[in-house]
Amino acid sequence: MAEQQNNVTAGYVKPAPEARGKKASIKKKKDSLVKTVFMGSIIPVLLIIIWEILCRAGVVPSNQLPAPSTIVEKIISMAQDGSLWGHVWITTYRVLVGFVIGTVAAIVLGSFVGFYKKAEQLFDPMIQAFRSIPSLAWVPLFILWLGIGETSKVTMIAVGVFFPVYLNIVSGILGVDRKLIEVGKMYGLNTLQLVKRIILPASLPSFLVGMRSGLGLGWMFVVAAELMGASQGLGFLLVFGQNMSSPETILASIILFAIIGKITDWILKLVEDRSLHWQDRLEK
Template sequence: MSAELHVTRERADAIAAPPASARLRRYARPALGLLLPLGLALFWELWVWLGYSNGRLVPPPTKIFATVMELAKSGELTRHITATVSRVAAGFGLGVVAGTVLGAISGYWGLARQLLDPTVQALRAIPSIAWVPLFILWLGIFETSKIALIAVGVFFPVYLGVMGAILAVDRKIVEVGRIFRLSGPAMIRRILLPAVLPAYVVALRVGLGLGWMFVVAAEFMGASEGLGYLLIDGQQLGKPAQIVAAIVIFAILGKTTDWLIEVATAPLLRWQDAFGRQSGAA
């Protein structure tokens, strides 16, 4: 009897445990995204090493890495990254709150949409640089104007994403909620929120990307620290390695924060039976 029980347990463990190839694919899949940038970096390093380019205007990866390590040893890199990340975090938070609230109001209430949306769409067409002199005049040249500019960049995609997602909710689902006599808060919690959440996550990711773009314009406004300051400093002093290093750090930080949003919201989207989820698990 014990032998049969032992065999049964072994079979159950074999069924429950994923095969080694599946585990290998799961761990190797994130590494696939590194193939292209690493391949391009290796190609350019060899191109410069073989003498086909002097690497002065576009430095090779080894020189960029040496520049990053030099900034890190001096403590400047930590100071600049901290300043930029804190600005993006503050601007992103303000932009998300304002975009979510106004987008939800415009999407749920037709009269508010008719009043607000034309003005918001007109403001959305204004280039980001056009806000810079106005924010400096209104808010000064210090942190407040920089955070406000980043918040403006984050606001518009979040607003459009929330409003568009609410307007795209299937009318039949809403009618089902009314048939079951759901109250207003229950309708939002059980019907609208799950339907809007996938598009909302996409809007957050787009808004975060624009936040990283707008922080460069914000740090051009007389900043004395930040990755945008490193760009300007590298341009004025003729340091292309410093410019490229700042751009690479921007890319790494942007991808890391985007991944954090994706991981944080993944448990909320497990109910989706989407094609992308199936193909990603294949």
Template structure:
């Protein structure tokens, strides 16, 4: 029997075994109660412990209010209709900035990762720009785009762009050369090589880069909302600091944490089908 026939038979055998192995993986949400319990154990323990310390009179809780006061602030903001307004404003800015920054990062990252000429031409400048602190862009964006939404979205997009660009560029440039040699052995066209070899090879790192970019988007939105915003969770932080309301500051921080985690969960759930073919240790531990 020829080597090609043997290879094709082995390929068919591997292909026949793959579906069974995927079915053997844990189902999404099978351990959801346990996962939620473990995830909430530490923050709940810390919150209840601080509540007990303040209630016992061991601490005043003036600068670090107990959770009961923070929850009361949440309830007051909700009753006045301000909580949803601020959350919606921050979420809109992050999503638009994330979309623009991620699109630019994916495009330039793919270009620099696939082309040595583009990498040697563009990457040094982009890496130098990446070292600029986020707050340094604020006066320039205000001068260029004004103090309203455009400058805020632009700042968030800058924050999202760099981790996405870096992750995609490094992922493509680090693809194992043996994979490309295999594609040549099987005489795959350029389109087929990209679809069947390059995309699966770089997809996990690309999704991680997108998650990092989304996290930085929430960090940059705080600086963006310091630029004269009248609504948003960043505005709540500034207002709480100026008015001496530590409970409002903590409420805004908690809202940032919950909103950021919710967006990260949505991104993970939306992209999970793209990497369903992976059989990694994370799914078995």
């Protein structure tokens, strides 16, 4: 609300988007996208070229650090013999299942704790205590309980995803502006309607932030889970590359992690932009 008041002197802050013509705005968007991609790739491309030159010139031994071209060849050959897709799929699958389970658990518990004082007093101290345990410390216990199969891996990822989502939901709900809730009350909304029409939309931004950091942690934990014992997956490729002393396999796996992780984060970012277009944010 404060932002709105600051706009007093500005008069009309923004012309209606229709006024500028849709075509022009789409073209402008495209241009700026091209520019962003270009600006963002200058330094990585330069670094890769230098790396390639150093490798070809024999400055770094290729059995320690293979050239970028070797890594790309490795990825292509794995794609051709089909093993790549299996690894990528199983890793993504583990992350997604763990992510969904962790998020759902966080939504249920988080909304409970956010809405009810009693639930907060009952659950929150315990959850906070659990949070201070580094999640990787659970690994041996999960393996002991759940075996080395999919269940223990997915559980670990879910635990990793749970905490950031939970914390953000709770703080989102607790941080809803009292003034907006009063508006709802003035219109005679009951508690359920208040939740649906004011509290949920108002805490959505913080929920989405939690989802994104949860997803990041999900990717971190899948590596840990696959390192501890897997026969397939990108994490397995890391161990495999180490055992076969083939750095190109390790690097290929790392790069694939980067790509898929980025894609999933980008999807969430799209969801965020779509559902939060109303936010008054700094535009550089």
